[in-house]
Amino acid sequence: MRLSQAWTIALHDLVLLRTRRSVYVGLVLFPIMVAVIFPLLTRYILETATHMYPSELTSLLDAFSFWFAVGGSVLPGSIASYSIAGEKIEKSLEPLLATPSTDSEILLGKVLSAFLPTLLAIWGGAGLYMVLMDRVTGGYLGYLYYPNWEMAILLLVLSPLICLVSIEISVIISSWVTDVRSAQQISSMTFLPFVLIYVMGEAGVIPLDNPHLLEISGILAVLSLLLFSVSRKTFHREEILTRWR
């Protein structure tokens, strides 16, 4: 496996991404919206609430932080769908497979082209969010809530893992379906389990504290390894040329 070969493929797909407005608009819009709306909402709550304990505020902030992890499940699916189902439809996979590249290099290139922009978008959004939120809540709490360990785990461990799992699922789905739209629709469903985790966190079923976040990360790491071997089997040149329709 030569990383440079995978990187050539990833770069090419990233350039193509620029021509897919719907994809990159989502990539920019989602993190910015989350980054701006939550601080505005918090400011409104602080201005109108008659009384609020600091602990109530911080658990609200933790819930908001979790959205940046969920982003990792919503965003990369549509990119991965384009870069695999899209090539399948344009029939450009066969010439690509005829170049001196291994299946793993091609697959890694495709994964990177979805993974990198998503992570950048999420990190950018999270940075903006932390700055804005600190401005809104700093005076009230008497200290700056962000950055903190929870956010670090979310951004550095959980959201990359969620992102990876979501991409792997898209790879597998892209081999089943025959158009980009259904690949996108099905793979966008991957955000549902994470929303479920979020809701359970809010309801107190699984407290979303750091030990639990790490536990979830561990499960996701195992899941992503499992899905990796499945997607590796799916993305096999013999399969692509003889079974993909």
Place this chain on the structure above:
Amino acid sequence: MIDTDGLTRVFGEITAVDELTLHVKEGEVFGFLGPNGAGKTTTVRMLASLISKSSGSATVAGYEIGDSSAELKLRRQIGLLPENVGLYEGMSAYRNLEYYGRLNRLDSTTLRKNIERLLRMMDLWEKRDLPVGTFSKGMKQKVAIARALVHDPVLLFLDEPTANLDPEAAKMVRDFILELKRDQRTIFLNTHHLDEAERICDRVGILKTRLLTVGTLEELKAQLWGTRTVVRLEHASESIVTALRARLGARKIEVSGNRLLIEVADPERENPEIAEAVLASGGRLRELTQLSPSLEEVYLRLIREEGPAA
């Protein structure tokens, strides 16, 4: 350049290619003919190490197919134009070629030089920065052929390069292939178009799951029909026909008006004898020509003899 021995590919119940044994020489243009579903694409995909073989063996450009350690080196030596062009329509011709050059790990100087040479050769250099989506089908096909050539492979596989093109575009692509032929590159050409094979190829093979025949066009034609010589006389007479029979032995001679249709085995040797026999028996020769069947006749006869597709 290509050597196969009993190469076979099975898809479930269907045998797509059965025991193919074939030899393609360096520098030749080899035409691979066969009806739909004959296994042409499957053969090319096996030879390009895109799909695996079921049994048999083959070496391509010096590498054994199916040997995973040689796969990348093998693909570095070959160029492939698949049935579907599969260009990135939103990208320019230049960028399309550049991507494949990078994937073949060309350094940027060589890459730039090769792209320019190919695009100029195809008269597309002026249009290099336009998105391929705006090109006509024939132009796209040429870009796709250029893509297969960008790394200067020793062996080029073209899978039906003129299918779905109008006659003018097909001619454009064909002329381009003829131009490629001049620089001594080995070309393996899948086609349905017999006239294309006749015009371009040094040798052809006819496939219908099994290889029915292979050889130069002359060999194929002679092998199947023998050849016939037409003699037009000022006045055909029984004595001339008798003299011919005496001279040539038991040959089939048809007489129609003043024309004689004579089956010959070796025209080079027999035609002068025919002329002599005619003159010696007092005939006056107006015209003596060689008739040979077209490739189309050869092809249709073989394919029909083989019966319906398996």
